Amino acid sequence: MNLLARWAGYLAIAGGAVMVVMLFLVVITNPATSPAWNLLWAVVASLGAGVLGLYERTKSAVGRLGRVSAWLSALGALGLLIVAAYAIATNQLNTDPNAPPDPLWPFWIITFGAWLGGNVVFAVALIRARALSLSGAWLVLAGAVAGVAASILGGSNPPPALFLVFVLFGVGWVMLGYAATRQEAG
DSSP, X not given: OHHHHHHHHHHHHHHHHHHHHHHHHHHHXXXXXXXXXXXXXXXXXXXXXXXXXXXXXXXXXXXHHHHHHHHHHHHHHHHHHHHHHHHHXXXXXXXXXXXXXXXXXXXXXXXXXXHHHHHHHHHHHHHHHTOSOHHHHHXXXXXXXXXXXXXXXXXXXXXXXXXXXGHHHHHHHHHHHHHHHHHHHO
């Protein structure tokens, strides 16, 4: 866990930065079929590990809420990557909006919900503890909540620019990661 804690800031920076780049690439291409969505796997992996490492660095401050949310994020990320690997291996990964209902849909929802929920609750734990970067934690929280709300309100075919609200989530993780690296250097 010490190795993960040492690299946590860099993992958070990488995950947040890749998320921001991915979102801009998705918006300038066709969001329904953009190959840029494949970058989401890197975001999920790096933030799942990064949150767990950040918990190790801040565990005395974030307490039980931080521990539960960090593990929820990490296990949700692992589950999401396992579902993706299974979908790819069985040729069930389909981005066609006109395709029949995906039988893996419940697994996608549960694992993505656990990963995103863990990220959001960890940001809340950081805010409560006043640890790392308060503005970064607030941006993670605001970006996730606004992004999910906009996605739901956008309907089945949301306007591409709607995805840009998730940029706040990515920028927040970059700020949190930077704060963690500065804390290590100081």
